Amino acid sequence: MRERLFLLGRKPTTATSAPAEPPEPSIPDWQACDPREISQALGRALARPSGGWVVLDATRAIQKGPRKYVVNGRELVAWWCKKPGHEGTRVGPDHCPHMGAELSKGSVDREGRIVCPWHGWALSGETPKGTFRPLVTFDDGVLSWVRVPELVSHGEALTDRPYLPERPRRFLDATIRVEARCEPRDVIANRLDPWHGAHFHPHSFANLRIVDRGLDHITARVVYRIASGVGMEVDARFDSPEPRTIVMTIVAGEGIGSIVETHATPISDGRTAIIEATLATSERGSVISWLPAAGRLLRPLVEARAKKLWLDDAEYCERTYSLRREKAGRQDP
Ligand code: FES
Numbered sequence: 001m002r003e004r005l006f007l008l009g010r011k012p013t014t015a016t017s018a019p020a021e022p023p024e025p026s027i028p029d030w031q032a033c034d035p036r037e038i039s040q041a042l043g044r045a046l047a048r049p050s051g052g053w054v055v056l057d058a059t060r061a062i063q064k065g066p067r068k069y070v071v072n073g074r075e076l077v078a079w080w081c082k083k084p085g086h087e088g089t090r091v092g093p094d095h096c097p098h099m100g101a102e103l104s105k106g107s108v109d110r111e112g113r114i115v116c117p118w119h120g121w122a123l124s125g126e127t128p129k130g131t132f133r134p135l136v137t138f139d140d141g142v143l144s145w146v147r148v149p150e151l152v153s154h155g156e157a158l159t160d161r162p163y164l165p166e167r168p169r170r171f172l173d174a175t176i177r178v179e180a181r182c183e184p185r186d187v188i189a190n191r192l193d194p195w196h197g198a199h200f201h202p203h204s205f206a207n208l209r210i211v212d213r214g215l216d217h218i219t220a221r222v223v224y225r226i227a228s229g230v231g232m233e234v235d236a237r238f239d240s241p242e243p244r245t246i247v248m249t250i251v252a253g254e255g256i257g258s259i260v261e262t263h264a265t266p267i268s269d270g271r272t273a274i275i276e277a278t279l280a281t282s283e284r285g286s287v288i289s290w291l292p293a294a295g296r297l298l299r300p301l302v303e304a305r306a307k308k309l310w311l312d313d314a315e316y317c318e319r320t321y322s323l324r325r326e327k328a329g330r331q332d333p
């Protein structure tokens with residue numbers, strides 16, 4: 001039963017790419033959402049190459065100081081080098097080559113080197129020093145990626161840069177990082193099930209219908225709630241450019257070209273970091289001009305909304321992970 005809401009902004013049906021008003025679904029969502037089809041779509045996403053790259057965090061977060069991360073069981077330190085001509089994210093083992101101090105508890109000097117808190121060894125992060133082997137990094141302007149060679153699938157080559165989704169030219173960006181007890185595949189599978197949107201997040205979504213499906217994408221028409229009884233209707237397409245990323249793109253309605261990139265990075269067995277970047281844009285010139293200026297004001301609101309959704313979705317992912325483990329335990333006692 002469709003909820004009556006006051007809709008703001010451009011309707012998806014006014015965009016040429018949008019289909020005509022879709023008919024009411026003939027079957028309920030719990031029947032339309034076929035776990036075998038989600039599993040097949042997940043299989044296709046997981047088979048894509050990654051080049052060995054994973055997202056570490058928002059570059060903005062790394063710029064605030066040295067930080068510790070665990071990726072695939074490896075303790076890493078990440079910091080920002082602001083030496084002119086050498087600016088960028090640096091990542092290496094969080095283990096000083098002298099006596100093993102945690103470099104993430106150190107500081108960054110004027111030369112952009114990480115300085116060990118115990119005896120002051122300064123490491124550039126550009127060349128190896130003893131056991132300290134820096135990792136290859138990539139800053140895409142919003143997120144910092146790190147290349148972890150053991151994360152490539154069998155036979156797959158490492159690449160010079162990650163497989164990046166297409167982004168809008170000008171945008172307002174907001175990024176969150178949360179953790180969940182699951183594997184990256186649970187995060188991707190969660191997004192390949194748009195049917196749960198209005199049922200599981202009634203505070204944020206309403207009137208969701210699937211309007212287009214293909215082998216590598218699924219598009220939902222959904223009302224995004226703005227306030228009580230008020231929303232904005234958009235067509236949101238989900239696809240996966242690489243095995244640990246799923247992207248939602250607004251393809252019709254207000255904010256065409258805006259994307260939400262959800263990246264899942266393995267921390268350790270059964271633990272995953274979810275780094276989600278929202279890149280909001282608009283086709284309206286007047287809105288575009290104030291997007292960068294509005295960042296400081298709007299960013300915390302967008303991040304709070306994304307975190308609220310991830311409170312629900314982390315529970316969903318943890319449930320699918322524990323059910324899979326239980327099933328595997330029964331099959332392999
Ligand atoms: S442990 Fe780092 S300099 Fe000694």
Ligand SMILES: [Fe+2]
Pocket residue numbers: 190196197200201309312313
């Ligand atoms: Fe969700």
